[in-house]
Amino acid sequence: MPPVGQARGFDPAKSGRDTVFALRRSDGIRVYRNHCPHQGVPLEYRKDRFLSGDGQRILCYAHGAHFDADSGLCTDGPCRGMSLASLPLVIEDGWLYLALAPDSPLLR
């Protein structure tokens, strides 16, 4: 897992691109679907670059939506008031598991 202030993309369903991303917050780990509620596009501008410069907000680098990193709520931009899909997760023996079926549409 990345350190606090950084994020990392994953491709759990082997779709060919990172369909989810994880970030560490002070109270735990969040995993979000890499799917902006505005147009359904990937958020990052480059591999693993999902956060603002100070690492405190999630940004969609397609049309500049700003999201609260803890809740996924869009606070500014085209989809404000909407939220990133927060994915259920389980941490076991140092591994992070997504509590989703491999063919879940959330992983596409």
Added chain:
Amino acid sequence: MNIIGPDALVFGVDDVDACSQYLTDYGLTPAGDGRFEALDGTCVVIRAADDPRLPPAIGPAPSIREIVYGVGDAATLEAIAAELSKDREVRRGEGGSVHADDDSGFHLSFALTIRRPYTAPADLTNAPGHPPQRGPNLLGINWDMKVEPRTLSHVVLFVPNMEQAEAFYVSRLGFRLTDKFIGVGPFLRPAGTQDHHTLFLIQTPPFMKGVEHFTFHLGSGTEVLLAGTQFEAKGYTTFWGPGRHYLGSNWFWYFNSPLGCHVEYDADMDLHDDTWEARHRPPGADNSQLFLFTAREKWFPSGPPPKGGAH
């Protein structure tokens, strides 16, 4: 008014290092003080969002702070200053430059153009039925091809009232309408260029106001494909493309960026003069592109070379 087009776009950002790396990887040349130049000297300028030299921001950083238009002569600067002074605050700066806001609230400045003459090769084509452009033994592509952005082409703005925004550029600054997506926005060309558009406006809700994208012209469609492939290989995220637009005929490939807007590679745009009659087309997938591809990893039909050495 002899306005040529955008000479510089100035952004206020929250991650100067990431933006500098991005623009360098895109192909622009760092010229110091946050300036990243194309072959003709047109540029993007990156500054920290709280830099006191910047005009006020429209939205949260990163965002556009100033659009600098190059003009062909001093008389144009005087004409712009006289025209805009009629109904808004106009500030004069160094070298006679003119500074004012447009009707949507974007901060504009106008200055004698910084574009310098340059020459760069064309992508020569051998088309049966037409005299060859590339003679015997001249190769079309090679491994060392270097793609350099040549000139700042256009900027696209999200505006809350596109009719009002269009009227400002057309009736106050002498831009021409080349084509229009009905209900979405106009493609506009200033008098000092024949390029299909240097400005495209898109109607959006007021809180989206900002830059949608900007692009530099490359030398050809081949260069768009090559530059985009190299940019993707560095890990950058495609937003749309590669493809070829219908209105303007330009090749395109759009990427996400840390500047708060998309950044495009563009090439081979149509030219128009004042005899052109604007097309009005409904917006949609068919009218916005002639074709669209998705990049994929390079592969080889018969797989990797056989083990145990070449045959």
